[in-house]
Amino acid sequence: MSNRLPNDARVVPLRPPAGRPAAPPRQGPPAPAAKEPLWRDLVGDVLRRERLAQERTLKDVADAARISMPYLSEVERGRKEASSEVLAAAAQALGLGLGDLLARAQGELVRVTSRYAGGGRRGAQAASYDGMCLAA
Template sequence: MSNHLPKEARVIPLRPHGARPAGAPSRQAPPDPAVKEPLWRDLVGDVLRRERLAQERTLKDVADEARISMPYLSEVERGRKEASSEVLAAAAHALGLSLGDLLSRARGELIRLTSHCAGGGRRGASTPSHDGMCLAA
């Protein structure tokens, strides 16, 4: 007698569970799993990088002024590291921003990105009011 388990086929789905093929009718559109809510570290990193590039400064220049390592600042800008408030404040100050400015800009990005994603959301869902202005080119 063999101690082997019976041979069973492993099924590896090509689509996420519950997903329908393109063109298939749907009763209610489920939220798009491909659209993820942005991470805070990505938003903050984007703001830091955009401001540094707008000032035409190098990563080395800003890292030296902030007294943090250049590889670490690069990781923060790319959203690979969750930086402490001290590191974020140092990077912001090196760019002539306050920590509040940096976080406010990141918040603005979060609102812009999530309201854009929620634009085609569920019926009856209330959209939050924001105290900012959205400009599009």
């Protein structure tokens, strides 16, 4: 007697056989929630928007802040997580305080994330935060 298993292939039809109703589609995992923006992206956007509003060049602001132009460019694009000293210098070069820069970034964060939180409900009040927490 042989212990060999039969060599039967399992066939999975691509279409339901004619005359038989199709099985309902399987429910997959829920769609992932939209990703919240990174803090470095928000701060970089605020820096770039303010620089462009003042019609200043990247070199001009970098020189005034005493940081390298490539590094400031990376910070504006959200590629680098800048220290508080670098952010304060860049903000000051633009005529802002560090608190002003961070408050604008926080406002942008609240604005962007309120789109995700309410799920489109009308009349629902978005959460408002009066404080800010930074970790270095």
